[in-house]
Amino acid sequence: MQLIDTHAHLYLQQFDQDRTVVVKRAIDSGVSHMLLPNVDQTTISQMMQLHGDFPESCIPMMALHPTSVKNDWKKQFLSIEKQLEKNKFCAIGETGIDLYWDKTFYKKQCEVFEKHIELAGHYDLPLVIHSRNSLKEILDIMKNKSGSNIHGVFHCFPGNVEEANKVIELGFMIGVGGVVTYKNSAIAKVVENIDLKHLLLETDAPYLAPVPKRGKRNESSYLVFIAEKIAEIKGIHVNEVAAVTTNNAINLFGL
Numbered sequence: 001m002q003l004i005d006t007h008a009h010l011y012l013q014q015f016d017q018d019r020t021v022v023v024k025r026a027i028d029s030g031v032s033h034m035l036l037p038n039v040d041q042t043t044i045s046q047m048m049q050l051h052g053d054f055p056e057s058c059i060p061m062m063a064l065h066p067t068s069v070k071n072d073w074k075k076q077f078l079s080i081e082k083q084l085e086k087n088k089f090c091a092i093g094e095t096g097i098d099l100y101w102d103k104t105f106y107k108k109q110c111e112v113f114e115k116h117i118e119l120a121g122h123y124d125l126p127l128v129i130h131s132r133n134s135l136k137e138i139l140d141i142m143k144n145k146s147g148s149n150i151h152g153v154f155h156c157f158p159g160n161v162e163e164a165n166k167v168i169e170l171g172f173m174i175g176v177g178g179v180v181t182y183k184n185s186a187i188a189k190v191v192e193n194i195d196l197k198h199l200l201l202e203t204d205a206p207y208l209a210p211v212p213k214r215g216k217r218n219e220s221s222y223l224v225f226i227a228e229k230i231a232e233i234k235g236i237h238v239n240e241v242a243a244v245t246t247n248n249a250i251n252l253f254g255l
Contacts, residue, residue, distance in 0.1 A: 093128025
């Protein structure tokens with residue numbers, strides 16, 4: 001059974017003591033690829049080092065995370081552009097808008113998100129969107145981009161079935177992580193009602209560990225628990241979930 005973790009921050013300090021062990025454990029559990037979304041200027045070197053250590057398995061993306069959009073965003077964004085000019089990435093990510101922690105830089109987040117959309121178009125790369133407490137705002141921006149061939153995934157999708165269908169109509173996929181295993185989670189209803197061909201698996205490691213690992217540091221080997229939960233919800237074999245979502249990831253990210 002092959003799985004692909006389409007969103008994992010395995011380069012962060014939470015893995016400094018056992019990063020190689022964690023990656024090898026994931027590979028041994030059937031996770032063939034771990035896609036690495038960038039956060040900001042400070043995380044690029046660690047992410048690229050991990051890619052260098054596991055070039056076939058740990059594949060980097062490039063972007064400025066919305067919570068890192070501050071007054072120095074132009075300097076930060078310039079470093080993102082320079083990386084895209086000299087290195088190969090599987091996506092523009094993660095980018096978007098985050099209104100959960102702080103709304104101070106909301107307008108700047110919107111501006112930077114628009115610039116990431118332009119980068120995705122320029123490099124013909126999928127867009128990995130972070131939409132915490134901002135799905136409506138992001139959908140409003142994306143509506144103006146319809147017909148522009150922008151595609152990608154809404155990471156850790158926070159919406160309902162109706163919103164999921166809007167996302168799919170825009171040419172995007174739905175990222176499903178550990179939250180699907182939590183009691184009364186909204187994403188479980190989305191998974192139940194959306195065709196498997198629109199879904200991607202992700203961990204968001206080290207965050208949002210699935211049941212039965214909830215509350216612990218998340219890692220890519222736990223992706224199997226997410227796949228099993230989706231299989232349970234849809235009443236199908238886990239191998240079918242693995243096969244379809246893996247094919248979805250391969251096609252979207254050009255793996």
